[in-house]
Amino acid sequence: MIDLSTNYLGLKLKNPLVASASPLSKKVEQVKRMEEAGIAAVVMYSLFEEQIIHESLELDYYLARGTESFSEALTYLPDIGTYSLLPDRYVANVEKLKKSVHIPVIGSLNGVSKGGWTRYARLIQDAGADALELNLYYIPTDPSLPAQELEDMQVNLVADIRSSIKIPLAVKLSPFYTSLPHFVKRLEKAGADGLVLFNRFYQPDFDIEELNISHTLELSSASELRLPLRWIALLHGQIGVDLALTSGVHSAADVLKAMMAGAKVSMMASELLRGGADSVSNILAELRTWLEGHEYTSIQQMQGSMSQESVAEPSAFERANYMKVLSSFRDLP
Numbered sequence: 539m540i541d542l543s544t545n546y547l548g549l550k551l552k553n554p555l556v557a558s559a560s561p562l563s564k565k566v567e568q569v570k571r572m573e574e575a576g577i578a579a580v581v582m583y584s585l586f587e588e589q590i591i592h593e594s595l596e597l598d599y600y601l602a603r604g605t606e607s608f609s610e611a612l613t614y615l616p617d618i619g620t621y622s623l624l625p626d627r628y629v630a631n632v633e634k635l636k637k638s639v640h641i642p643v644i645g646s647l648n649g650v651s652k653g654g655w656t657r658y659a660r661l662i663q664d665a666g667a668d669a670l671e672l673n674l675y676y677i678p679t680d681p682s683l684p685a686q687e688l689e690d691m692q693v694n695l696v697a698d699i700r701s702s703i704k705i706p707l708a709v710k711l712s713p714f715y716t717s718l719p720h721f722v723k724r725l726e727k728a729g730a731d732g733l734v735l736f737n738r739f740y741q742p743d744f745d746i747e748e749l750n751i752s753h754t755l756e757l758s759s760a761s762e763l764r765l766p767l768r769w770i771a772l773l774h775g776q777i778g779v780d781l782a783l784t785s786g787v788h789s790a791a792d793v794l795k796a797m798m799a800g801a802k803v804s805m806m807a808s809e810l811l812r813g814g815a816d817s818v819s820n821i822l823a824e825l826r827t828w829l830e831g832h833e834y835t836s837i838q839q840m841q842g843s844m845s846q847e848s849v850a851e852p853s854a855f856e857r858a859n860y861m862k863v864l865s866s867f868r869d870l871p
């Protein structure tokens with residue numbers, strides 16, 4: 539019998555498949571179906587700072603930089619209530635989901651500034667969440683705003699939330715930091731127990747006939763796995779926090795790659811939005827078959843086996859590999 543279990547944020551999970559934050563967690567029935575199919579844990583859709591508080595001066599400061607005014611910035615945000623439920627409903631939903639399923643439920647906050655809104659971390663904990671994921675999603679547009687200031691702000695936010703809760707805290711990041719290893723070390727010192735790599739940034743497109751900006755959300759493809767895969771392989775062994783991989787996980791092979799890079803769990807949103815609970819059972823069945831066929835007895839056995847610590851050629855993850863890859867292209871017409 540193959541042992542698929544893994545430990546993430548101090549939680550013992552029956553396998554490494556976690557449902558990433560998405561609208562699927564808005565319906566208890568959907569989560570139950572995924573649970574029956576074997577999903578090991580679920581991250582809830584996010585509660586946004588903007589939904590909790592509008593009058594925070596600090597939020598005002600960061601949102602307004604690069605736009606004409608805070609109120610203008612707010613007009614681009616989805617209506618409260620249309621994208622998500624009101625904050626108190628969110629907390630009630632955490633409680634409801636916890637009562638309805640047996641798998642761990644991870645709450646999710648999405649914000650940028652320190653302030654009163656962070657009390658929701660505590661409320662989500664008190665509603666029974668097993669852990670909290672903090673999504674740091676910020677697009678710097680102001681040329682006068684230095685990276686140091688932004689990073690300090692994010693580290694302070696993590697420290698602030700850490701001190702207000704007892705449950706484990708994971709931080710979900712974008713890949714856009716100048717020195718990611720240094721920044722994640724700072725997050726670790728600030729009290730993060732886990733890192734979720736990486737957030738997907740939804741890029742606006744142009745409608746060239748209407749001269750409009752179109753905001754269509756496209757689901758991910760498997761090629762997006764490579765970015766988090768590389769960074770997890772690079773960070774594994776260098777920091778003392780658990781790593782979760784998100785973006786581009788669509789198959790059992792993707793889960794295996796995430797584990798070999800050094801992730802404790804692999805998270806899925808797009809695949810579950812497309813394939814529903816069937817995707818979970820299919821991937822788990824394929825995982826078992828692959829592991830049996832390759833004589834593994836457990837998932838934990840392979841975690842980190844392809845990280846920079848373990849591979850014969852660690853430079854494959856670094857600059858040194860760049861010229862080699864470019865010169866390997868043979869498919870010229």
Ligand SMILES: Cc1cc2nc3c(=O)[nH]c(=O)nc-3n(C[C@H](O)[C@H](O)[C@H](O)COP(=O)(O)O)c2cc1C
Nearest residue numbers: 558559560583584673738758784785786806807808
């Ligand atoms: C429709 C949709 C809604 C999402 N909502 C959230 C959210 O509320 N909070 C969050 O942190 N991530 C959210 N995400 C991002 C996913 O959790 C995930 O990190 C991202 O889609 C990459 O994983 P994937 O390739 O499996 O889709 C959302 C993604 C989708 C497609």
